Amino acid sequence: xDSLIIDAFERSPEVRFDAxxxxxxxxxxxxxxxxxxxxxxxxxxxxxxxADGGREPVAVEFELVYFNSSSAKAxxxxxxxxxxxxxxxxxxxxxxxxxxxxxxxxxxxxxxxEDLAHVSFRLVEIKxxx
Numbered sequence: 001x002d003s004l005i006i007d008a009f010e011r012s013p014e015v016r017f018d019a020x021x022x023x024x025x026x027x028x029x030x031x032x033x034x035x036x037x038x039x040x041x042x043x044x045x046x047x048x049x050x051a052d053g054g055r056e057p058v059a060v061e062f063e064l065v066y067f068n069s070s071s072a073k074a075x076x077x078x079x080x081x082x083x084x085x086x087x088x089x090x091x092x093x094x095x096x097x098x099x100x101x102x103x104x105x106x107x108x109x110x111x112x113x114e115d116l117a118h119v120s121f122r123l124v125e126i127k128x129x130x
Contacts, residue, residue, distance in 0.1 A: 001052055004045040012038045017045060022051065024031055027063040035070035043077065050085045057091040058082075063098075063126075064105065072108075079112055079119070086118035093120045100125050 001019045008014035013028040032038045060082060064100075067075065078095075086092040094116075096109035106123060115122040 001049060004041070006041070013067075015042060015050070018058050019049060019053075022053070022058045023061070024058065025061040025063070027061075029066045030064060030071035030074075030083075031066065032071070035068075035074050036048045039071075039074040039077075042074075043081070046078065046081055050081070050088075050090065053090070054087040055089050055091075057083070057093070060092065060094045060111075062094065062096050065099070065102070075112065076115070079116060086116075086120075091120070092118070093122070095122050095128055097122045097124045100127055 003019045004015060004017040006012075006015040010086035011029065011031045011033070013030045014027050016023075016025040016027075018024070022064070026042075030038070062075075082092050082094065092111045094113075096105075096112065098109060109121075109123050113123070
């Protein structure tokens with residue numbers, strides 16, 4: 001399976017999903033006008049990745065500085081997909097990275113983590129800001 005690399009664009013985040021290393025990263029800002037156009041390819045890739053990927057561990061990193069409500073819904077859907085994979089036997093670790101002075105992003109991470117039963121979720125404070 002090919003990796004998924006999407007460069008950050010005006011209002012959409014950088015996506016770096018390495019299928020071989022089994023590392024997934026979403027970074028930046030996310031407030032697209034059409035969230036389905038941005039997140040649709042991400043969902044399609046993740047579904048295929050977990051269908052094809054066996055049970056090897058997966059490391060996921062989120063480092064977002066801002067996202068809107070439609071992106072929050074898409075992120076929750078990503079977390080649910082990750083949780084299903086973890087519940088099915090794949091070890092999934094999520095690092096939610098946030099700037100030390102960004103209490104809002106920390107709280108979003110805490111909120112997302114509360115809905116996950118099988119994912120190992122870590123809040124990671126970035127010292128000195130993002």
